[in-house]
Amino acid sequence: MSKEAYGALRASNALWVGTSVLITDRRGRILLQRVSYRPTRLLPGGAVDLGESPAQGAARELEEELGISTAVTRGLAVDWVSPAGRAASPAVQFPGEILHVFDGGVWDEDQVAAIRPAPGEIEGVEFVEPAQLPALMAPGDARRALSALRARVYGAGPAILEDGLPIAPTVLDRVGVLRTARARHHYPFHPAPAPAGLAVRQSLLWAFAPDGRVLVLLDPDTGTACLPGGTPQPEDAGNLMATAVRGAREQAASELSCAQYLGYLIDTGVPGAHIRYAAALTGLGPAPVHPATGRTYVRVLATPEQTRDLFDWGTSAAEQLQAVHQARATLGIPQAARQAVTELAGAS
Template identity: 50%
Template structure:
């Protein structure tokens, strides 16, 4: 910052307060809120002044804190009172971003994205729309956001959603793109539709009379995180085969029953990872909660998660804190 002075004869980097004020960039400020339903879909609203869907939010008024603006906009647009102290992302939107008419003289914007949490059906049912501006709300699959929203808005929403899953603090974005991409960002997780894996959850072994469609494993590292596979081409995530890696103390965890077939799950402790056999997949360590949030498991997901934590405790492993998922080395490793 240059030195300020009221003496017009001072040279060098000295500036008068008026000169310094005139030299600073002018930007708009906005605040939005990212809300999901229990299935991990994102709340978007329809408005009467544009075709694209939007996250709830709007402009920060003069002298208003961004978090206060987020709370005000949620109250005005959805009739929901709340407090949103947790930031998910701060985005710099350039002045030449598409969609702004020249006569608006858009100077660029700093846009804050706050975490509105996961809403229960009861809270969703309490939404009350205003008489004008907001015409409806929907909960959209994350991968559908680019088709529903302006391109920059969709990038920002997906980056904020990944930041929420990561749990590593707010993401710094430039035109919706993280300046320091995490593994979820680099792999483009959530850019394609999650495969629905619904049905009822049943703890324990699969009964002998039921046909088994597939067997996958909750494979635990020593710190309590689990192995997760990500398809590099699509960003789709899934649990590995229950026999894919070096594992000990395997126990039948339970199964999902859907379409008259069982999808069996096993729990085991990892002792090592072999060198990567298929370069099409990245291998990550993630918390069980992160695996659930990146998957579409329906209401039975919380029951499966409870079984996972019971198995982790049975294996004598700690409950892992939420940290950003880490991509594992291709050459493998041992614990």
């Protein structure tokens, strides 16, 4: 084949190239744009210009659309959007697209306040819960954004997608993490004993594996996450550490040692305390069926920071994490390196 023929063949199979940026706030909500030319919301981004790399295009779009000048260096996903996977007018002659999703990071209040939406194109921006994406975005856009967010939490590098879905689903994809609204627990955290007379609603554990990661339970039906533990029962005889250990055993067949008190969160809506302990995770039995719910939780190990991303704890998350890491150090457990979330399938 001549160079001319080869070039013509490749040109006849040309695809669009697009780029977008996933940005969250400190609560883990995703930034979406309301645009003048579509009824659905979008991540910041757009088409990659001729001679421009996807990362350069992402940075340019952030500046053009939001007035924010920043480098974009970390990828979250690369999506093959097929002609059938996008609802485009036949007049557009959509040939398919390779769309890159980059990590715009976690923005604080000052960064959010600096946003200047492009007049005439961007009508406004908002931060929304991940579970709201399917209701606000086109189906393919919502799948892609959720897959990219899960890839960020999972921690193993960019995901390869086809029409928004990973070709190699992780445990977070398989369980559908973040597709259900996270429980909103914006409770103040107090690293002190709970006041006498305050009803205790829950007693939960940060259970540390030897590598510094913690045990997290995922509901197989909803994808929601929880820390192991439970609610006080008569057999606990008022011992809240026993409540947490018993609940963790029933939910996850966990073996624990060296449990220590962290503090409590106070529910300002329905007055009551949510107690937190830390402990060393020394073993796991086969995944049990929880006697109260009938569920068999999916058990994973995640860093404390990855765990935080699975909950909506508000500003108290930072204070709770500080207490968690202090307890980890006291237990003689190292700080976990950034790594992929690991599913715990059987006994260990």
